[in-house]
Amino acid sequence: MREINAGDFNAALFHDEIVPAYRPVVIRGLVRDWPVTRAAAEGGEALAAYLKRFDGGLPVATKTAPAAVNGRFAYDAAMTGFNYHKERMTVSDALDRLVALSTEESPPAFAIQSARARRYFPGFQRENRLPVLPDSVAARLWIGNAVTVAAHYDTTENIACCVAGRRRFTLFPPSQARGLYPGPFELTPAGPIVSMVDFEKPDLDRFPLFAEAMAASLVAELEPGDALYIPYLWWHHVRSLERINLLVNFWWKVSGSTHEFGSEALLLAMMAIKNLPESRRDAWRALFGHYVFGDDGAPGAHLPPARRGVQGEISAEEAARLRAEIARKLAPRPEPAHPVASRLRRLAHRLAWRR
Structure with a gap:
């Protein structure tokens, strides 16, 4: 996978070369100077304190799953529901819970996913901007412990910025859909259809073509401060690797069509x-x-x-x-x-x- 250092990265390179090439690219150190990244480098409590400054008081959705699922949010055994439960709490309460769980030996999986910065963290994006995109492109925060988001695709372009903890992305071009064994359209964890394969323990008797998909995959491990460009419709499986993790991502459309469905x-x-x-x-x-x-x-x-x-x-x-x-x-x-x-x-x- 192509990698670029932040010092060699600019808007012209991104929009004129990287996006048209339609391949994932890692940008090392792109957001290392963000205030939130510097706060995260001081530890979980410092990160929580920084984020609490922007708590707008609105209850945010959280997910919790038993430690036995090994952080993998997925379907339940009958595929009529999921292996986690949702609850709503303030951002500050959720951050306090995450910090407390980070001290436990085998904590449950816990996450806030895709929280819009302007709604739940007002003022956050003004301090942590991504100059290659217009300010109208909204930031979203993904906060949690060692959780896994199943492989899925988005109908948008995406820049994912790793702020706290390390994240491992496994990416697949759209042509590999059959080897990822997508689940039902009618019931999904968050809208996009997701792969049924447990990447840590793949059942190759049930999903034999997964080996073929993996042979075509790209893997990127992001450190705090790194970013990853994920093209439109590329599948991506995301595993957070630390006890406290934060990713900030930006979704936008560049198709040029106002009629896209x-x-x-x-x-x-x-x-x-x-x-x-x-x-x-x-x-x-x-x-x-x-x-x-x-x-x-x-x-x-x-x-x-x-x-x-x-x-x-x-x-x-x-x-x-x-x-x-x-x-x-x-x-x-x-x-x-x-x-x-x-x-x-x-x-x-x-x-x-x-x-």
Whole structure:
């Protein structure tokens, strides 16, 4: 995996070279001078004291799992729920609990995950900025002990900044999805679908293609102050390695499209096409290749620009009209019991409101 020292890193390099290359990159020392990173270097209590300065008083969601799960937040045995429970507490109470757990020999897994800085730590981002991104890109805090986040992908670009503790990232290109054995779309720990494989003890009888995925993986171990660029749709498994860990990440979109509903399009395509006879699926594969992926060149290039419609660049007004038409076609059917279909019905309502 490519590594860059912070002194050689700048916005032009990042946006003009790294992001278009679509490969993860480690930036060593990028946030070592952040005030929060310096506080964390003094120990868990100093980090907690620094973060408490920004406690806005709102209850934040926490996760706790028994020590027996070895920090791995996952499904329960029946896959009808999860192996952790949630509760809400103030940021200060959560930090006090984390510090107390750090003194125990076999503590339960405990974490605050994806807490928006502007909501739960107001003022934090003003002191800990990432100059290569605009201030409008919001910071999120991931705080906990030695917990593991299952492999998953995000529909955004991501810079993950390690502030306290070490973190090990195992990354996979989107093409390795089959070897990661994704779980259900209908029930997920936090929205994105996650791999079913326990990376510490992989069951290769149940998940034989995982070995193939691992052969294609990249591994990055971050020290405090380091950062990692994770491209859009790249799978990443994240293991925190210390008794107190803090990661700050930034998600943003750079696709250039204001009409992106990739996850919803995937769900709809699965429902509409996946179970058709093979000849029909082949026909749709050809049409997707032509119209969506440009396998035959730019679709609609033979048409006058003003008449290309969705085959070319469309206006905000035309996009609103198309969303309304999609919503109209999705909405009339009775509400189905299947959770994925329910999500698509909710999408239809959102599309309609965006007019």
